[in-house]
Amino acid sequence: MSSNAETKVAIRDLYKIFGADAAAMTDRVRDGMSKDDLLEAHGHVLGLKNINLDVAAHHIQVVMGLSGSGKSTLIRHINRLIEPTAGSVVVDGADVLGMTQQELREFRRSKASMVFQRFALMPHRTVADNVSYGLRVQGLDKAECAERSRRWIDRVGLTGYEDYYTTQLSGGMQQRVGLARALATDAEILLMDEPFSALDPLIRTDMQDILLDLQTELHKTIVFITHDLEEALRLGNNIAILRDGEAVQIGTPQDIVMRPADDYVADFIKDINRGRAIEVGSIMDAESANGAPQIDAATVLDDALQSLIGTGAEVASVTRDGKPVGSVRLERIASAMARPD
Numbered sequence: 402m403s404s405n406a407e408t409k410v411a412i413r414d415l416y417k418i419f420g421a422d423a424a425a426m427t428d429r430v431r432d433g434m435s436k437d438d439l440l441e442a443h444g445h446v447l448g449l450k451n452i453n454l455d456v457a458a459h460h461i462q463v464v465m466g467l468s469g470s471g472k473s474t475l476i477r478h479i480n481r482l483i484e485p486t487a488g489s490v491v492v493d494g495a496d497v498l499g500m501t502q503q504e505l506r507e508f509r510r511s512k513a514s515m516v517f518q519r520f521a522l523m524p525h526r527t528v529a530d531n532v533s534y535g536l537r538v539q540g541l542d543k544a545e546c547a548e549r550s551r552r553w554i555d556r557v558g559l560t561g562y563e564d565y566y567t568t569q570l571s572g573g574m575q576q577r578v579g580l581a582r583a584l585a586t587d588a589e590i591l592l593m594d595e596p597f598s599a600l601d602p603l604i605r606t607d608m609q610d611i612l613l614d615l616q617t618e619l620h621k622t623i624v625f626i627t628h629d630l631e632e633a634l635r636l637g638n639n640i641a642i643l644r645d646g647e648a649v650q651i652g653t654p655q656d657i658v659m660r661p662a663d664d665y666v667a668d669f670i671k672d673i674n675r676g677r678a679i680e681v682g683s684i685m686d687a688e689s690a691n692g693a694p695q696i697d698a699a700t701v702l703d704d705a706l707q708s709l710i711g712t713g714a715e716v717a718s719v720t721r722d723g724k725p726v727g728s729v730r731l732e733r734i735a736s737a738m739a740r741p742d
């Protein structure tokens with residue numbers, strides 16, 4: 402994951418206000434009027450306020466927040482299912498707001514495709530039909546559709562189920578069909594609005610694994626919405642946290658966990674399993690520790706502790722791509738695992 406990755410989606414100064422006279426309300430919001438006051442005094446709903454977000458190509462950008470914080474409103478701006486009250490959305494250098502209806506249709510089909518919650522499967526069609534649907538819409542010929550959908554059905558572990566109706570499958574299997582369908586369509590950007598939120602925890606973890614596994618091959622640009630912090634930390638290369646339509650923090654999972662921007666974020670992360678969330682690279686010292694046992698910077702604290710205790714050493718040399726980048730002491734690992742006050 403390089404920090405100078407190319408920007409795929411650039412969202413600038415984005416405002417969305419719902420109501421009859423939205424444009425006239427923008428200055429009030431700019432001047433600091435709260436969501437509650439805007440509703441009370443003017444009967445308008447603040448959807449988004451001054452959002453600036455660069456989504457890096459080939460990364461998973463998570464958008465997290467409580468219900469009503471503006472997550473769906475934000476993601477729907479990316480393919481212009483919603484028009485902003487102010488601001489801009491640029492995808493691969495193209496201004497989404499400047500597109501004609503024709504261009505927009507093409508854009509939604511081949512560039513940025515929306516994956517809805519529960520994936521909106523067609524119940525009276527087979528698994529194969531569901532997966533190849535998006536491909537047929539793209540105008541691929543029959544043989545090519547069949548070949549590609551077979552490949553994706555295999556990748557999500559559903560070979561043998563091609564001719565089943567989706568209603569004959571368990572919830573978890575239906576999710577796999579949906580994922581295969583979304584991935585089969587070659588769109589470079591996947592917009593995923595809480596795709597796993599309705600799933601029970603085991604199936605959900607399973608789906609996260611499949612998505613991460615596929616992403617190592619596909620390198621899609623994914624904007625993934627969740628209200629679940631564990632899911633956000635697990636999937637996101639970067640996380641934007643929304644509150645009442647505002648981005649309160651945008652950063653890597655390590656940024657969010659180590660340096661919460663305010664009390665709201667701090668409160669959000671206070672119950673996470675720090676031993677599984679924090680990486681050694683986030684707590685290391687710059688000094689090297691020659692001859693000490695080596696631990697990769699991306700190792701989580703639980704695992705680092707385990708391996709350090711196993712060696713009997715007090716200090717480890719921290720490496721990135723095999724090269725020493727610093728060191729970490731046993732007691733530092735232990736104190737970082739303890740919950741801050």
Ligand SMILES: Nc1ncnc2c1ncn2[C@@H]1O[C@H](COP(=O)(O)OP(=O)(O)O)[C@@H](O)[C@H]1O
Binds near residue numbers: 448467469471473
């Ligand atoms: N079409 C709409 N008209 C009025 N208010 C809306 C509309 N869509 C969303 N909102 C409001 O905008 C805010 C953000 O909603 P939404 O983006 O759906 O949140 P989330 O996806 O985070 O749950 C909420 O207060 C919601 O009630």
Ligand SMILES: [Mg+2]
Binds near residue numbers: 472473474
């Ligand atoms: Mg939503």
